[in-house]
Amino acid sequence: MTPRIGVLAMQGAFREHIQRLCAIGIEASEVRTLDELRSCDGLIIPGGESTTIARLLLAFELMEPLRRRIAEGLPVWGTCAGAILLARDVPGLDRPPLGAMDIRVDRNAFGRQLDSFEFDLNVRGIAGGPLHAVFIRAPAITATGPGVEVLAMLADGRVVACRQGALLATAFHPELTADPRLHELFVTIVREAIARRAAEGAAAGATA
Numbered sequence: 225m226t227p228r229i230g231v232l233a234m235q236g237a238f239r240e241h242i243q244r245l246c247a248i249g250i251e252a253s254e255v256r257t258l259d260e261l262r263s264c265d266g267l268i269i270p271g272g273e274s275t276t277i278a279r280l281l282l283a284f285e286l287m288e289p290l291r292r293r294i295a296e297g298l299p300v301w302g303t304c305a306g307a308i309l310l311a312r313d314v315p316g317l318d319r320p321p322l323g324a325m326d327i328r329v330d331r332n333a334f335g336r337q338l339d340s341f342e343f344d345l346n347v348r349g350i351a352g353g354p355l356h357a358v359f360i361r362a363p364a365i366t367a368t369g370p371g372v373e374v375l376a377m378l379a380d381g382r383v384v385a386c387r388q389g390a391l392l393a394t395a396f397h398p399e400l401t402a403d404p405r406l407h408e409l410f411v412t413i414v415r416e417a418i419a420r421r422a423a424e425g426a427a428a429g430a431t432a
């Protein structure tokens with residue numbers, strides 16, 4: 225079964241994520257409503273402006289439903305502003321984030337001098353050599369809880385990618401490069417979640 229992947233389309237780089245998913249044969253759709261949120265097997269929260277996306281999630285009454293779906297096991301990948309929204313702790317964000325991942329994220333962590341930069345990153349679990357990563361007014365992941373696996377660091381040790389179960393956070397923009405490997409990783413996470421749910425459903429059926 226082909227997983228249905230949604231991309232939160234409130235603001236930011238959602239079209240680019242949809243194009244990248246199409247390029248690897250995955251049909252992706254824009255998510256702006258509760259019904260669209262309900263119908264996806266995995267969700268990407270794109271880069272953009274985290275304060276704006278948080279406000280729009282509240283205005284569209286999607287913040288609580290999204291928190292509930294994540295608590296039920298929905299795989300979510302946050303890139304840049306999306307990673308900020310997934311975090312538990314974001315100093316200075318004027319609305320509470322989703323609080324789904326046990327991480328602290330510092331917004332605009334690289335300051336004005338390094339407003340935007342690119343770096344070849346080794347990402348744990350991704351074969352085939354380093355991945356070219358584009359950082360734009362990027363955050364850094366400055367604290368991780370015990371259930372969080374660090375996937376990538378810059379040369380100075382700053383964490384820029386991590387995973388907690390079916391949740392993935394990257395501080396950079398994989399939708400702006402042609403390298404499909406992170407999108408493929410997320411599709412694998414979504415497929416695993418679908419398989420797990422099917423197995424749980426079958427086990428529940430067998431004991432009913």
Ligand code: GLN
Nearest residue numbers: 271272273274304305361
């Ligand atoms: N600096 C932005 C914020 O805090 C994130 C930048 C991005 O997503 N490229 O929301």
